[in-house]
Amino acid sequence: MAVASAAATAATVDPVVVSGPSPFASCTIGGPGTSYVNAEVEPWVAVNPANPSNVIGAWQQDRWSNGGARGLVAGYSFDGGQTWAQTNLPFSACAGGLGYERASDPWVSIGPDGTAYSVSISFNQSNNNNAVAAAVSKDGGKTWGNLSVIIADNEPSLQFFNDKESVTANPTKAGVAYAVWDRLELPNGNPYANLHTRAYRGPALFSKTVDGGLTWSSPAQIVTVPSRQQTIGNQIVVDPRNGTLYDFFDLITSPSNGTPYNVAFIKSTDDGATWTKPRLIADLRTVDVVDPNTNEPLRTGDIIPEPAIDPATGQLYVVWQDARFSGGQYDEIAISTSTDGGATWSAPARVNTPTGRLAFNPAVRVNSSGTVAVTYYDLRNLAAGNTTTLPTDYWQTTSTNGGASFGNEVHLAGSFDLKLAPFAEGYFVGDYEGLDARGTSFLPFFVRTNTTTANPTDVIAAP
Numbered sequence: 001m002a003v004a005s006a007a008a009t010a011a012t013v014d015p016v017v018v019s020g021p022s023p024f025a026s027c028t029i030g031g032p033g034t035s036y037v038n039a040e041v042e043p044w045v046a047v048n049p050a051n052p053s054n055v056i057g058a059w060q061q062d063r064w065s066n067g068g069a070r071g072l073v074a075g076y077s078f079d080g081g082q083t084w085a086q087t088n089l090p091f092s093a094c095a096g097g098l099g100y101e102r103a104s105d106p107w108v109s110i111g112p113d114g115t116a117y118s119v120s121i122s123f124n125q126s127n128n129n130n131a132v133a134a135a136v137s138k139d140g141g142k143t144w145g146n147l148s149v150i151i152a153d154n155e156p157s158l159q160f161f162n163d164k165e166s167v168t169a170n171p172t173k174a175g176v177a178y179a180v181w182d183r184l185e186l187p188n189g190n191p192y193a194n195l196h197t198r199a200y201r202g203p204a205l206f207s208k209t210v211d212g213g214l215t216w217s218s219p220a221q222i223v224t225v226p227s228r229q230q231t232i233g234n235q236i237v238v239d240p241r242n243g244t245l246y247d248f249f250d251l252i253t254s255p256s257n258g259t260p261y262n263v264a265f266i267k268s269t270d271d272g273a274t275w276t277k278p279r280l281i282a283d284l285r286t287v288d289v290v291d292p293n294t295n296e297p298l299r300t301g302d303i304i305p306e307p308a309i310d311p312a313t314g315q316l317y318v319v320w321q322d323a324r325f326s327g328g329q330y331d332e333i334a335i336s337t338s339t340d341g342g343a344t345w346s347a348p349a350r351v352n353t354p355t356g357r358l359a360f361n362p363a364v365r366v367n368s369s370g371t372v373a374v375t376y377y378d379l380r381n382l383a384a385g386n387t388t389t390l391p392t393d394y395w396q397t398t399s400t401n402g403g404a405s406f407g408n409e410v411h412l413a414g415s416f417d418l419k420l421a422p423f424a425e426g427y428f429v430g431d432y433e434g435l436d437a438r439g440t441s442f443l444p445f446f447v448r449t450n451t452t453t454a455n456p457t458d459v460i461a462a463p
Contacts (some may be wrong), residue, residue, distance in 0.1 A: 011410045015448070018043075018084045019459040024062050024070040027094035030101040030125055034065035036422040039456040040073070042430030044107050045445035047438045048140065049171065050114035055081045056141035057434060057445050058089060058106035058118055059459050063422040064125075068102030071095035072120055076141030081443050081463035090147050091120035091133050097147060098122050098133055105431075108141075109177060111169035115212050116141055117177045119150075119167040129154040132165045132181055136213035146213045150179055151205070160185060163202075164304075164431075168236040171311065172243070175212040178272060180222070180234035180247055181205055202230025204249060208272055222247065222275045223266060228254050231264075233304035239314045239341075244269050246342065248307040248318055251278055259283040263305045263320055265342060281336050282348045287323040289331060289360060289426070291419075292379070294387050298418065299426030300360040300377075302331060306432065310366040315339050317403060319362040319374055325350045333362045333376050337403045351397060351406050355380035363435035365442060372399040373442045374406065375435050381415045390427065391415035394446055396462075412462045413448045420449040420456050429457065438463075 019040045040059045048054035055077045060069035071092040075084045089106070090097025100122035110116045116137040123130035131152040135144040153160040165181035184202045204223035207216045223231050231249040238245055244267055251264040261284035266275045286302040305320040315337060322334035333352040336345045351374045352359040359378040366372050374397055381391040393414030397406045421427045434445030444462040 013410060013412055013462045015413050015460045015462050016082060016084070017458050018057060018075045018445070018461050019059065019073070020086060022062050023073065023088055024094040027070050029093045030064060030070055033125065035070060036063050036065070036456055038454065039063045039422045040459045041069070041422060041428055041447055041457060042106060042432060043434045043445050043447060043459045044432070045434035045436050045443060046108045046110045046116065047436045047443060048110045048114050048116070049112050051140070052438050053080050054078050054114070054140040055443060056108050056110065056116050056137070057459065057461070058108045060104060060106060063424060063428065064102060065422065065424050067125070067424070068104035068121070068123060070102065072103045072106045074108070074118065074141050074144065075459065078140060080438065081461045084461070087142060087144070089118055089120065090135055090144055091122045098131070098149070100129065100131065101125050105165055107166045109167050109169040111174055111177060112171060113174035114138070114140070115169070115175065117167045117169055117213055118144065119165050119179055121162060121165055127156060128161065130161050132162050132179065134167065134179065134213060134216060148213065148216055150207045150216045151219045164232050164234065166235045168238060171238055171240045176208065176210050177213065178206065178208045178236050178245065179216065180236055182231045182234060184230065201225050201227055202232070204231040204234050204247065206272055223249070223278055235307055237307050237309040237316070239309060240311050241314055243271060244341065245272055246307065246309070246316065247275070248305055250284060250303050250305055251280065252303070259285065261286060261303055263318055263336070267342060279342065281318060281345045282334070284320055284322060285324045285328070286321050286331055287328055289358065291390050292330070292358065293382065293385065297426035298360070299424055299428040301431040302360065304431050306363050308364040308366050308372070310370055312370060314341065315402060316342060317364050317366065317372060319351060319364045321360055321362065322348060324348065325354070330358045332359045333374060335364070335374065335403055339402070346403070352376055352378060352395070353397070353409055357382060361430065361433050363433050365435045365437045367437035367440050367442060369440045370400070371440070372403055373397070373435065375412065375433065375444045375446065390418040392418040394444070394448070396442065396444055412444055412446070413460055416449045418449060420451070420453070422456060
C-alpha cells in the first residue's frame with residue numbers, strides 16, 4: 001500500500017544544534033565502563049500544545065559503553081526550536097537527583113495545560129538496583145520538580161529490571177499522563193539472549209497520574225506473557241476524539257516460532273482500567289544491523305516499533321525496521337496503518353527511498369493537516385570498499401494520502417561518519433530519535449556525529 005516515490009533531488013534544511021557541553025564531565029560516578037564525555041544520544045521531543053513556540057527535548061548525556069548514561073538532560077526552546085537552553089533532569093546522581101549511578105531511555109510529553117512530564121530508567125552498574133522515575137515541569141522545561149519513583153526494584157537477587165519506559169500526556173485531560181514499560185524477570189539486559197532463558201519473561205506495566213504528576217498509580221500489569229516471552233518498546237497514543245488508549249510494542253516470542261519479533265498493540269476504552277488482549281499487526285523481520293563493508297555492528301532501534309495517530313481522524317500508523325523488502329539482506333523502514341481503530345491493518349510496505357542500503361531508526365508523526373512524516377537514517381552514500389568511515393544521512397519523507405504513498409524527501413543532515421558515535425554494543429546514536437508535529441509543520445530531533453572525539457555527537461533540531 002504505502003510505497004516510496006521515485007528518488008528525486010531532495011530539499012534541504014538548516015539544522016540547529018541543541019546540545020552543549022556536558023554538565024556531567026567532572027562526575028566520576030557510574031563505572032566501570034567507557035563514558036563518552038560530550039556524547040548525546042537517544043533524543044525525544046515534544047511540542048507544547050498550550051504554546052507551540054515552546055518545545056522540550058530530552059536525551060542521554062555522556063553515554064556509557066555498557067549501558068545508560070551519566071544522566072539525562074532536557075533542552076527547551078521558546079521560539080519553535082530555533083534557539084535552545086538546557087537543564088539537568090533529576091534522574092541520576094551525576095545530575096544531583098536520584099542516587100542511581102546511571103539513567104537511560106529519556107522521554108517527554110506535554111499535556112493540554114502545558115504541563116510537561118519526563119520519565120527515566122534509573123539504575124546502578126554496581127548492582128541491580130533500578131527504577132522508573134518521573135518529573136514534571138510547569139515552566140516550559142526550565143525547571144523540573146515533583147520527582148517521583150513509580151517503581152523501584154532495589155534488591156540483590158538480579159531478579160527484576162525495568163526497561164524501555166515511555167510517557168504520554170492525555171491530549172484532552174489536563175493533569176493526566178500514562179507511563180508504560182517492560183519489567184524483565186531474570187534479566188541480562190539483552191532481549192536476544194533472554195529468548196534462550198527458560199525462566200525469563202517480560203510483561204508490560206502501566207501507571208498513570210491524574211493530578212499533574214504529584215502522584216502515580218501503583219503499577220499494573222497490562223500485558224501478561226508466558227515464560228520466554230516479553231514486550232519491549234511500549235508506547236501509548238491517545239485518540240483525542242474518544243479517549244481510547246493504544247499501547248504499541250514489540251511482542252517477543254519463543255525463537256522456535258521462526259519469527260520471534262512481532263509488532264503488536266492493546267487498547268483501552270476506560271482510561272487504562274482494563275485492556276484488550278494483544279493483537280498482532282505484523283511480524284518484525286529485522287536482521288543483523290552492520291556496516292556492510294566491514295561487518296562491524298551498529299546498535300539501532302531494530303526491535304522498537306514507533307506509533308502515531310491522526311488526531312482528527314483517529315487513523316493509526318506504526319513504523320519499524322524490516323528486511324522483508326530486501327529479501328532479508330538489510331533493514332529498511334516498514335509502515336502499517338489502520339482506519340478502524342486497529343481492527344484491520346494494511347500490509348507492511350516500504351516507506352524509505354530504496355537505495356540498496358540499510359535504513360534505520362524511523363520516527364512517525366501526523367500534523368494538523370493530516371500529513372504523515374517519517375524520519376530515518378540511511379547509508380545510501382556509503383561507497384563500496386570504504387572501510388574507514390561510515391557516511392550516514394538523516395531524511396524526512398511525507399505522505400498526504402493517509403500513508404498510501406510517500407515522497408517530497410527532505411535531507412535533514414549528513415553525510416556524517418557514524419563511526420565517530422559512541423560504541424555501545426555497536427555504533428550508537430539511540431534506539432529511537434525524536435519527531436513531533438507543530439501545526440502544519442514537523443520538528444525532527446535527532447543525533448548527528450561531529451568530527452572530533454572531544455565532542456562525538458550533538459542533538460540536532462530541524463525546525
